[in-house]
Amino acid sequence: MNSDRLLNAAAAGPVLWSPSQNPEISAAETARYLGLGSAMPDPPVQRSIESCIAELGRVMEPRCVFRLYSITGHADTAAEPAVKNCAGPAGEPAAETCVELAGTQLRIRSRALSANLRGCSKILLFGATAGPGADRLIRRAEVTSMARAAVLQAAGAAAVEAICDALNRKVDGELRKEGLFCRPRFSPGYGDFPLSYQKDISRMLDLPKNIGVTLTDSLMMLPSKSVTAVIGISDRSAGCPPQGCEVCDKHNECAYSRTRAV
C-alpha cells in the first residue's frame, strides 16, 4: 500500500498490520525489564535470557491495528490545534487541558499528553500484541521454574516493545513521504494519561475482533504482552528519537516533552 493510500485507509477505519518477519527481541531490553539496568548479566542469566528469547521468538505472533484521527480544538491559537481547555465532568473544575478527536466523543484529559501533542494536527491510535503464545510459555514455566518464568515475562515485555518499534518505523516512514512527523508514542497509564482510556482505544480499534486482544474489568490486557498507545503527528519535525522523551537530550527544554508535564 503506498503512503497516500495507507493514510487514507487509516483515516477511514482501522488498518491491520503485522511485520513481515518477527522483530528481534533485545537481550539488553529484557535485562532492563528484569531490573538489571544496563549492567552486564552474569553468564547463567545471560544464557537464560538468550534461551527465553529464542523460545519466545518461535511462538510470538505479532499483530497490530491502527487508525488515524484529526485533532480538533484549541484554547489559544489556531496554529496549535492539539490542546483545548475542556469542561470537566459535572462537579469537576474546567480548564484542564485535553485532546479532542474529530468525529468521536473522545476527550482525553491529560496535561502530559496535551503537551506532547502540541502542534500536532493528527493522532494515530494503535494496539499491538505479541499473541497468546508468550502467556502459555510463562504459565508452563511457572510450574517448573519461577526464575525462568520471570525471564520469559521480561522477554515478553521486550517483544511487544520490539513490535511497537517496528510499527513506529513503518508509520514514520510512510508519514515522512507526506511531509509529516511522529512524536514519541504515549500509552495510557503513563504520567497523568489514565489507564482507563484503554477502554476507548480498544472500542475504537475493535481490538478483540482485529487482533484478538481483550480487556479485563481491572484493565489488564489479554494476551498480557499487548500494548495500546497514541502517536501525535505534526508537519513540524521535533527530531524525536524513537526511544522517546526520557532519553532525548532535548527533554529539558522541548515544548512537546511529555516528561515536563508529568
Ligand code: SF4
Ligand atoms: S523531548 Fe525529544 S522526544 Fe520528546 S517531544 Fe521533544 S524532541 Fe521529541
